[in-house]
Amino acid sequence: AQKVTQAQTEISVVEKEDVTLDCVYETRDTTYYLFWYKQPPSGELVFLIRRNSFDEQNEISGRYSWNFQKSTSSFNFTITASQVVDSAVYFCALSEGEDSSYKLIFGSGTRLLVRP
Amino acid sequence: GAGVSQSPRYKVAKRGQDVALRCDPISGHVSLFWYQQALGQGPEFLTYFQNEAQLDKSGLPSDRFFAERPEGSVSTLKIQRTQQEDSAVYLCASSLVPPGGPREQYFGPGTRLTVT
Numbered sequence: 001a002q003k004v005t006q007a008q009t010e011i012s013v014v015e016k017e018d019v020t021l022d023c024v025y026e027t028r029d030t031t032y033y034l035f036w037y038k039q040p041p042s043g044e045l046v047f048l049i050r051r052n053s054f055d056e057q058n059e060i061s062g063r064y065s066w067n068f069q070k071s072t073s074s075f076n077f078t079i080t081a082s083q084v085v086d087s088a089v090y091f092c093a094l095s096e097g098e099d100s101s102y103k104l105i106f107g108s109g110t111r112l113l114v115r116p
Numbered sequence: 117g118a119g120v121s122q123s124p125r126y127k128v129a130k131r132g133q134d135v136a137l138r139c140d141p142i143s144g145h146v147s148l149f150w151y152q153q154a155l156g157q158g159p160e161f162l163t164y165f166q167n168e169a170q171l172d173k174s175g176l177p178s179d180r181f182f183a184e185r186p187e188g189s190v191s192t193l194k195i196q197r198t199q200q201e202d203s204a205v206y207l208c209a210s211s212l213v214p215p216g217g218p219r220e221q222y223f224g225p226g227t228r229l230t231v232t
Contacts, residue, residue, distance in 0.1 A: 044224070
C-alpha cells in the first residue's frame, strides 16, 4: 500500500545551520510523483517541488535542495543556512501514476523551528 | 491573480448540526480536491472533481459527507449530523488538468471546523 513516512516529528536548529528533513515512501507503482509542501503558521500549504520517478537528478533552488534516491525510496529535503522564516511544518507527499485522480498522500509532517 | 479561497475560515457547530464549506478554486483550474487535516497530522484526501464530475470519493469517511461542484467551478463540502470526530481543518486545492502526470496543487487557507 502507498505510504509516506516522515520520522522526524520536530527539529530545532539555530539560524544559519543546515538541516535535512527526511522522507521515505512506499508504492507499488513504477510511475509516481513526489512533492514537498511548506505549511507556515498561517496554515496555507505552499508548493515547493515536484519530482517524477524517472528523474533522479538532485535539484537545487537557492538555499533548498532535494536528494531523490530510488534505491532507498527516499526524497530528502535540505535547507542550507536556515533562517527564522523557514520555521514551518514541512510535508512530503506522494502521487501514484496509476491513480487517475492524482490525489496526494501526505506524510505526517516535520515541524522545523529555526531559532535566532 | 487570486488564489484558492475558502469560506468560512472558522466554523463552530454543535454536534448534530449540518455544515456547508465553500471552496473557490483558481480560475481555469479543472481539478479540485478536498482534504481533511486533523491537528498535528498531514492532510488526508477526501474527494476529487474534474470539472463537475466527482471522479474519486474514496476518502469520504462516511455517508454524512457529501461534496458537489455543479458548474465545474465553486465546490461545496457538506457534512450532515456533525460529530466531534469531524473537528479538523478542511482544505481545498485546485490544479490544472495533468497531462504527463499530476500538476502542483494550490491550496486554500482552509476552514477550521470545531464540533462541540
